[in-house]
Structure formats: structure tokens, C-alpha cells
Amino acid sequence: MVVATRADEIVDIAARLFYERGYPSVSTRSLAQAAGIQAGSLYHHFTSKEEILYRIVQYGSGEFFAGLLPHLEEPGLSYAARLDRFVRAYITDAQPRRYAIAVLFRDMAHLSPDHFAELQAVRRHFQQAVQRFLADGVAAGDFDVPDAKVAGIAVLDLLKGIDAWIREPGRLGRRQVADTYAVLILQLMGASL
Amino acid sequence: MVVATRADEIVDIAARLFYERGYPSVSTRSLAQAAGIQAGSLYHHFTSKEEILYRIVQYGSGEFFAGLLPHLEEPGLSYAARLDRFVRAYITDAQPRRYAIAVLFRDMAHLSPDHFAELQAVRRHFQQAVQRFLADGVAAGDFDVPDAKVAGIAVLDLLKGIDAWIREPGRLGRRQVADTYAVLILQLMGASL
DNA sequence: GTCTATAGCTTGATAGAC
DNA sequence: GTCTATCAAGCTATAGAC
Numbered sequence: 001m002v003v004a005t006r007a008d009e010i011v012d013i014a015a016r017l018f019y020e021r022g023y024p025s026v027s028t029r030s031l032a033q034a035a036g037i038q039a040g041s042l043y044h045h046f047t048s049k050e051e052i053l054y055r056i057v058q059y060g061s062g063e064f065f066a067g068l069l070p071h072l073e074e075p076g077l078s079y080a081a082r083l084d085r086f087v088r089a090y091i092t093d094a095q096p097r098r099y100a101i102a103v104l105f106r107d108m109a110h111l112s113p114d115h116f117a118e119l120q121a122v123r124r125h126f127q128q129a130v131q132r133f134l135a136d137g138v139a140a141g142d143f144d145v146p147d148a149k150v151a152g153i154a155v156l157d158l159l160k161g162i163d164a165w166i167r168e169p170g171r172l173g174r175r176q177v178a179d180t181y182a183v184l185i186l187q188l189m190g191a192s193l
Numbered sequence: 194m195v196v197a198t199r200a201d202e203i204v205d206i207a208a209r210l211f212y213e214r215g216y217p218s219v220s221t222r223s224l225a226q227a228a229g230i231q232a233g234s235l236y237h238h239f240t241s242k243e244e245i246l247y248r249i250v251q252y253g254s255g256e257f258f259a260g261l262l263p264h265l266e267e268p269g270l271s272y273a274a275r276l277d278r279f280v281r282a283y284i285t286d287a288q289p290r291r292y293a294i295a296v297l298f299r300d301m302a303h304l305s306p307d308h309f310a311e312l313q314a315v316r317r318h319f320q321q322a323v324q325r326f327l328a329d330g331v332a333a334g335d336f337d338v339p340d341a342k343v344a345g346i347a348v349l350d351l352l353k354g355i356d357a358w359i360r361e362p363g364r365l366g367r368r369q370v371a372d373t374y375a376v377l378i379l380q381l382m383g384a385s386l
Numbered sequence: 387g388t389c390t391a392t393a394g395c396t397t398g399a400t401a402g403a404c
Numbered sequence: 405g406t407c408t409a410t411c412a413a414g415c416t417a418t419a420g421a422c
Binding site: 021110144 | 340346376381382
């Protein structure tokens with residue numbers, strides 16, 4: 001029962017614009033134009049431009065990160081198999097939230113101090129869960145890396161970077177990129193399926 | 194015989210500011226203040242704010258990329274050994290150009306169309322040289338990846354991402370990060386020294 | 387090479403009518 | 405929920421004195 005309010009529609013439009021041009025380069029006027037209204041009308045739905053950014057990244061981050069972590073804990077699967085599923089899910093799932101995630105990573109610094117701290121905590125929780133999983137895999141002998149924390153950063157860096165270069169349609173579809181990255185990341189972790 | 198002109202000094206200061214806050218968020222006033230002059234005085238040295246950005250990324254990219262490629266062609270070394278040196282050089286060399294490289298990757302889109310195309314070509318040339326090297330290594334049987342082009346993107350993504358998270362001083366110094374990343378990237382390429 | 391002063395424009399945000 | 409009109413502030417860039 002998802003009823004998209006007018007505010008939600010505008011948030012979606014803003015997510016795409018912020019993703020394409022960056023938060024500071026999108027004026028309230030150009031955002032309003034994309035939504036088919038006047039700039040002043042935005043302030044019926046939001047109290048500030050920053051609130052729109054906050055709504056985007058909050059919407060994007062919460063469910064996205066929460067939906068990925070269960071892959072790391074699927075029972076009955078090896079560490080390598082769980083990492084494989086996590087990587088594939090990161091790349092191919094959550095299409096509607098893609099813009100939001102990319103905006104989160106690039107434009108977070110433009111949030112108010114309070115909002116920044118809140119989202120930073122969400123990010124950190126996610127990153128630490130991944131790092132803990134990788135460290136456990138190392139302890140279990142399934143992964144082989146010099147430093148599990150740095151490996152975690154590397155893995156997440158690789159995943160978040162994809163949207164910056166992938167072209168759709170391109171030589172490889174999202175599914176094939178997921179296949180390739182799953183192999184590369186398992187190799188990076190010194191593991192195999 | 195490097196005589197730093199006043200313009201060069203300002204370019205250096207701008208590189209740091211653009212790196213920290215992003216090009217659109219740094220006003221000519223705040224840049225001028227950091228340089229100890231008035232905003233209007235900037236236009237004695239440059240014709241526009243965009244020219245400053247251009248000077249930064251041109252200075253940063255040219256020598257940096259050119260200095261790294263020879264590591265991929267060092268005679269008498271295996272593909273793995275050459276990649277190892279390339280990775281270490283990328284991370285530890287060129288300290289003075291660090292800001293410029295980071296600005297290049299993040300704020301390139303704010304260049305004029307001509308300048309953008311020029312720098313894009315430099316970047317592409319570098320990326321293709323790396324991809325060619327990796328493909329040759331695969332053909333020689335020293336590397337094992339599903340797709341050399343994607344592997345090249347992954348390797349360069351990892352390297353360019355480091356400056357976004359490394360803290361100096363931090364738990365690991367730049368040298369130790371280089372040690373760790375050299376191992377991770379060789380593993381990612383399915384190689385060993 | 388730097389200053390002061392300012393033009394011309396765009397920005398985020400507000401007020402009040404409908 | 406959207407409009408019009410507008411404010412105050414900030415922006416890049418220019419002109420001319422020193």
C-alpha cells in the first residue's frame with residue numbers, strides 16, 4: 001500500500017537531479033522546474049533544500065543496507081558463498097534506491113551536522129558489520145588477507161564505485177558486472193567457491 | 194629550477210580547498226581570503242574560477258599519470274612484480290599532487306567542455322594503458338580474471354578511493370596501506386609474486 | 387600585484403493571494 | 405497545493421586607482 005505523496009514524488013525527482021549534477025549545483029528553481037512547479041511551492045512540502053537531501057539519503061540508506069546484511073548470515077553457506085551472494089545483491093538489487101545511495105556517498109557532507117552524524121552512524125554500522133564478517137571468515141580460514149578492516153573498505157569501495165562507470169545499456173549488463181565482480185572480490189579475499 | 198609564481202601559490206591553495214569542500218562550494222571570496230588577498234585580485238592571475246580548476250587538474254594529472262606508467266613496463270620483471278610496483282607507487286608517490294588528483298576525479302564535471310574533453314582524454318589514455326597491461330598479463334597466463342577491462346576499472350577504482358578514507362596519522366601509515374593493497378590487488382588479479 | 391567599489395545575476399527562503 | 409512577488413544574501417567577474 002505505497003501511496004506516493006507529492007512530497008515523495010519530488011524527493012524522487014531530486015534524487016535523480018542530485019545524482020546527475022551534485023547537490024550544490026542543483027538550484028531550488030531547477031528542481032522545481034523538473035517537478036513542474038514554481039520554486040516557492042517547494043516550501044509547502046519541505047522547510048529547506050537540505051531537508052530534501054536528508055529525505056533522499058535517509059530513504060536510500062536505511063532499507064538498502066538493512067536488506068543486504070542478511071546475506072552475510074545465511075545459514076548453511078560457507079563464508080565465500082555468503083560473500084558471493086552479498087556482492088551480487090549489492091550490484092543488482094534495490095534499483096529504485098540506486099540514486100539515493102550514490103547521493104549519500106557523494107553529497108553527505110552537505111547535510112546539517114545532526115543529519116550528517118545520523119547517517120554517518122548508519123554507514124559505520126554497515127561497514128563494521130561487513131568488516132566483522134570478513135574478519136570471522138579470516139579466523140575460520142576461509143579468507144586470506146593481511147588486514148580484514150582494510151579489505152572491508154576495499155570491498156565496499158569497489159561496490160560503491162560501480163554506479164560511477166557502469167553504462168546501461170553497455171558492453172556488460174548489470175548482471176554480468178555482478179558475475180565479474182563476484183569473482184574479483186572473492187579472489188581479492190583469497191577465497192574460492 | 195622551480196620558481197613558484199604567485200599564481201602557482203594560489204593554485205596550490207585552491208587545490209587544498211577544492212579537495213576539502215568541493216569546487217562549487219568554494220567561493221572566489223573564500224579562496225582569496227585563504228590566499229590573503231581580496232576576491233577581485235584573483236582576476237589579475239586568472240580569467241575565471243574555472244581556469245583555476247583547470248590549472249589544478251592539468252598540473253596534477255599530466256605528470257602523475259606519466260610517472261606511473263613506466264612501472265608497468267620495467268624490463269626483466271614478471272607481470273605480477275610490475276603490478277606490485279605500480280600499486281605501491283600510486284599510493285606512496287607524488288604526495289604534492291595528491292589534492293590535484295582527488296579534485297580531478299571528483300570535480301572534473303565542472304570544467305568547460307573543451308577542458309573537460311582534454312582531461313578526459315588524458316584519463317582515458319592512462320586507463321587504457323593499464324587495461325592493456327592487465328590483458329597482456331592474462332594472455333601470458335600470469336593473471337586470471339574474467340574480464341581484463343573490468344579488472345582494470347576495479348584496480349583503478351580501489352587506488353583512487355584511498356585518499357577518501359585514509360587518515361594520516363592513522364592506524365596504518367601510507368606505506369602500510371600500500372603493502373596491504375599490493376597484496377589485495379595481486380590476489381584480485383589471480384596472481385602472486 | 388593588490389586594493390576598493392560595484393555591476394549583474396543567482397541563490398535559498400518567505401508572505402500572502404487563490 | 406500552487407501561484408506571484410519579493411527579500412536579503414551570496415555569487416562571479418569587471419573597472420579603475422594606487
